[in-house]
Amino acid sequence: MSSTIxxxxxxxxxxxxxxxxxxxxxxxxxxxQGEFISVIGKSGCGKSTLLYVLSTxxxxxxxxxxxxxxRMRGKSEAELAIVRNQKIGFxxxxxxxxxxxxxxxxxxxxxxxxxxxxAREIExxxxxxxxxxxxxxxxxxxxxxxxxGQKQRVAIARAMIxxxxxxxxxxxxxxxxxxxxxxxxxxxQELATQFGQTLLIVTHDNExxxxxxxxxxxxxxxxVKG
Amino acid sequence: xxxxxxxxxxxALLLARWKQTxxxxxxxxxxxxxxxxxxxxMSGLNDLLDGLILNRTPHIRLYNDVKASGKQxxxxxxxxxxxxxxxxxxxxxxxRQEIYNNTPIIAKLKSDAAVSGVAPKIVAxxxxxIGVVSLTGIINGxxxxxxxxxxxxxxxxxxxxxxxxxxxxxxxxxGKGVAxxxxxxxxxxxxxxxxxxxxxxxxVVGYFESGLQEIDKIQSYASIGTTxxxxxxxxxxxxxxxxxxxxxxxxxxxxRQYEKLFDVDAIDIQTANSQYETGSSIRSLISYSVGITLxxxxxxxxxxxxxxxxxxxxxxxxxxKATGFxxxxxxxxxxxxxxxxxxxxxxxxxxxxxxxxxxxxHIPFNTPSLPTIKTYPINYSxxxxxxxxxxxxxxxxxxxxxxxxxxxxxxxxxxIRGK
Numbered sequence: 001m002s003s004t005i006x007x008x009x010x011x012x013x014x015x016x017x018x019x020x021x022x023x024x025x026x027x028x029x030x031x032x033q034g035e036f037i038s039v040i041g042k043s044g045c046g047k048s049t050l051l052y053v054l055s056t057x058x059x060x061x062x063x064x065x066x067x068x069x070x071r072m073r074g075k076s077e078a079e080l081a082i083v084r085n086q087k088i089g090f091x092x093x094x095x096x097x098x099x100x101x102x103x104x105x106x107x108x109x110x111x112x113x114x115x116x117x118x119a120r121e122i123e124x125x126x127x128x129x130x131x132x133x134x135x136x137x138x139x140x141x142x143x144x145x146x147x148x149g150q151k152q153r154v155a156i157a158r159a160m161i162x163x164x165x166x167x168x169x170x171x172x173x174x175x176x177x178x179x180x181x182x183x184x185x186x187x188x189q190e191l192a193t194q195f196g197q198t199l200l201i202v203t204h205d206n207e208x209x210x211x212x213x214x215x216x217x218x219x220x221x222x223x224v225k226g
Numbered sequence: 227x228x229x230x231x232x233x234x235x236x237x238a239l240l241l242a243r244w245k246q247t248x249x250x251x252x253x254x255x256x257x258x259x260x261x262x263x264x265x266x267x268m269s270g271l272n273d274l275l276d277g278l279i280l281n282r283t284p285h286i287r288l289y290n291d292v293k294a295s296g297k298q299x300x301x302x303x304x305x306x307x308x309x310x311x312x313x314x315x316x317x318x319x320x321x322r323q324e325i326y327n328n329t330p331i332i333a334k335l336k337s338d339a340a341v342s343g344v345a346p347k348i349v350a351x352x353x354x355x356i357g358v359v360s361l362t363g364i365i366n367g368x369x370x371x372x373x374x375x376x377x378x379x380x381x382x383x384x385x386x387x388x389x390x391x392x393x394x395x396x397x398x399x400x401g402k403g404v405a406x407x408x409x410x411x412x413x414x415x416x417x418x419x420x421x422x423x424x425x426x427x428x429x430v431v432g433y434f435e436s437g438l439q440e441i442d443k444i445q446s447y448a449s450i451g452t453t454x455x456x457x458x459x460x461x462x463x464x465x466x467x468x469x470x471x472x473x474x475x476x477x478x479x480x481x482r483q484y485e486k487l488f489d490v491d492a493i494d495i496q497t498a499n500s501q502y503e504t505g506s507s508i509r510s511l512i513s514y515s516v517g518i519t520l521x522x523x524x525x526x527x528x529x530x531x532x533x534x535x536x537x538x539x540x541x542x543x544x545x546x547k548a549t550g551f552x553x554x555x556x557x558x559x560x561x562x563x564x565x566x567x568x569x570x571x572x573x574x575x576x577x578x579x580x581x582x583x584x585x586x587x588h589i590p591f592n593t594p595s596l597p598t599i600k601t602y603p604i605n606y607s608x609x610x611x612x613x614x615x616x617x618x619x620x621x622x623x624x625x626x627x628x629x630x631x632x633x634x635x636x637x638x639x640x641x642i643r644g645k
Contacts, residue, residue, distance in 0.1 A: 048643065052639045052642075055548075057547070057548060057637075057638050057639050077553050078552040078553070078554060081547065081550050081552035081553075081555075082552075084548065084549065085549065085550020085551075086550070090548050090549065092548075092642055094541075094642075096541055096542075096545035096548075097545075098238070098542050098546075099242070100238040100239060100241070100242040100542075101238055109231075109235075109546075109549065110549040110550055112231045113231060113549070113550050113551055114550070115231075158549065162550075170642070
């Protein structure tokens, strides 16, 4: 239950703009299976940057990132894409759903990409995930016909489709009103408690953070708490 | 790799912007249509113009030329052997126009595998008598059957039947120009005078129209027997042997061989009509360059539309990458979009191109110089369809290459953070 799934060792990252500005300094943390973690900090403290480094999308850093004990440094772009596909689910501040596809198809896409199950089975599983999040009725609509909270729940369903090791969120409630953010939070909490899903959510909503199991607080590129 | 999934995504992106896609595809369709139409028409015209000369011209002609002997008597004298002998003012000797031993030569040629047909011919200088006026002219003594088989004689006989040359004794097919001057109708009897002074009456059985007025004003046709009779020669007298080969390009080489073998003069079609080949190749070159230019322009259209699509779909590309699609997958998606525009537009273009060719083929085109042609000529060669199809795929692939590469290099972090 408490095996380490993601670990960083002395991660350092800076921007050259025009002088070197460090944004992540000496980040060492480890995330265990089943944890519900929030990352908080002021704007510009590097919390989103950290999330993108942990998500393998940003490869321009020094130090080590290990996912399930496997080094991410030195992997090719295509290999990292496979890692993201299999092990990481994403929820962003904006939903980033593809309006060309139905809600159901949006949820199915990463599953189809992984190709672990047949298309029919992926469809069933997607439908299950939508049902779990209470939006199965919208399955055949286009994303632009949905409300903000519904869209974000679809995004969560999409993040969950490949049963990822960890779901990462970049201010998933940042664009929602109180009612909808509560719904999204409850969804996350349910995932954590009922399904043992590991979650790492970046937020600047302290109330949100207070309700998670573990809070990592960042300041000027360093972890100051957690 | 799940190609069907990538194709599925490509299709969704395409259909989401179906108007733009349609415009791009129409660009390709239009250019392929014009490419096919232009080349078919141009090459049909080329074939027609070439045919004007090439169909009627033997690939190799054997004859006896009037020229000075290559070896003068002094060169044969033993005591001047080893000297440079200069002889001024050399004149041609009086040589008969007749080809000696023509019967065995023709038999030999007919058994040659490279030869598709041999037709004997007599060229006779005559005067056409119109009252007190005498016009110079040429009567070609031919074997009407062979002449028709090898050189489509029938196509140029606009009045009467060419076979009457065989059936009607002392008959002639007059050049259109000659007939007009002589006011001769079919069935009339005209009088000609040979260079030796003999006067002979011939019955007009048809008109001949080559499309080249200068020829029609001078030349007429009669059977070999009639021509031999009016020249007062025996039935083995022949001045020309016309050879048609299976492969036109062998003509210069074989002409040299026959010249040596039969001790006659031989001229090949390439030497006799070099200007036609130059004309055709330049016309084809122009049509190809216009066609390819059209395709390149269509390619730029696709390039623009794909670029625009990529800017619009930045978010989609970013999320595809975030959820596990690699740069190569994204590249393939956009390449598939470009290629499907090319294949769809190209296929329609080929169909429309064929339609355009058929339409051109039915436009009336009557010209007195080309009696057998009733509509504009079209060459329905499969070659142009293959080239057009290949080029449409190739240009759209190239047009999609750079936008696709750009899409594959989009950094999802910068898009997602930028919001």
